Amino acid sequence: NAGVMQNPRHLVRRRGQEARLRCSPVKGHSHVYWYRQLPEEGLKFMVYLQKENIIDESGMPKERFSAEFPKEGPSILRIQQVVRGDSAAYFCASSPPGTQVKQPQHFGDGTRLSIL
Amino acid sequence: GESVGLHLPTLSVQEGDNSIINCAYSNSASDYFIWYKQESGKGPQFIIDIRSNMDKRQGQRVTVLLNKTVKHLSLQIAATQPGDSAVYFCAENGSGNTGKLIFGQGTTLQVKP
Numbered sequence: 067n068a069g070v071m072q073n074p075r076h077l078v079r080r081r082g083q084e085a086r087l088r089c090s091p092v093k094g095h096s097h098v099y100w101y102r103q104l105p106e107e108g109l110k111f112m113v114y115l116q117k118e119n120i121i122d123e124s125g126m127p128k129e130r131f132s133a134e135f136p137k138e139g140p141s142i143l144r145i146q147q148v149v150r151g152d153s154a155a156y157f158c159a160s161s162p163p164g165t166q167v168k169q170p171q172h173f174g175d176g177t178r179l180s181i182l
Numbered sequence: 183g184e185s186v187g188l189h190l191p192t193l194s195v196q197e198g199d200n201s202i203i204n205c206a207y208s209n210s211a212s213d214y215f216i217w218y219k220q221e222s223g224k225g226p227q228f229i230i231d232i233r234s235n236m237d238k239r240q241g242q243r244v245t246v247l248l249n250k251t252v253k254h255l256s257l258q259i260a261a262t263q264p265g266d267s268a269v270y271f272c273a274e275n276g277s278g279n280t281g282k283l284i285f286g287q288g289t290t291l292q293v294k295p
Contacts, residue, residue, distance in 0.1 A: 070225070099281055108271055108285035109226065122282055157225050161281070168214040168233070168275055171283060173225035 068093065070174035072158050078180045079148050087143040087177045091160030098141040099159040099171055100133060109157060115141060145179075153181045194292040201262045203289045205255040205272035214275040216283070217246060217257045219268045226271060229257070259291075267293045 101109040114122040115135035135141040159171035213234040218226035
């Protein structure tokens with residue numbers, strides 16, 4: 067059983083470029099979450115998506131950041147015009163459908179984004 | 183505001199001893215809690231969870247205790263092994279349908295042989 071797959075594992079960009087991070091959830095999971103982690107810190111929630119819908123984007127910066135989870139294909143976290151402060155590890159998690167009983171989120175191994 | 187915090191940033195234990203990692207949370211409406219283990223260069227790995235209608239839950243070598251009165255969560259690891267060395271995070275999920283997990287800062291567990 068494949069877990070959450072994220073790619074690339076490492077991504078280097080220069081200031082002003084775009085970064086695209088991909089996440090394939092666990093097979094059968096329809097809920098995807100993105101988190102950001104700075105060194106020596108806990109994970110910070112960014113966005114929660116279900117297929118083709120953004121459910122909660124309260125943790126997303128208002129500018130330059132966007133996320134999608136299309137009907138087909140992986141979820142994408144897109145950062146436009148990257149700045150040094152965007153350097154971090156970005157983690158994706160997924161959980162199965164159904165909202166009656168909360169389920170644990172299962173995480174991928176992250177994308178480490180470095181901005182030169 | 184919502185916050186989840188851990189009392190100690192680093193815990194050092196002898197191999198074979200029991201470990202206890204503590205966590206305080208501030209949102210009394212949270213109804214679901216999870217402990218994760220994170221090794222260097224990897225994503226958080228699910229250890230155990232507990233819902234607010236319980237005060238104790240046991241897994242293999244791990245026990246989670248929930249004290250809603252003082253908003254405190256703890257993770258107990260029995261017979262700690264070198265492979266348990268990692269950073270441990272508690273996370274809370276608020277009431278309702280929110281998918282948002284709020285993580286604490288993490289406790290580094292060091293196991294001495």
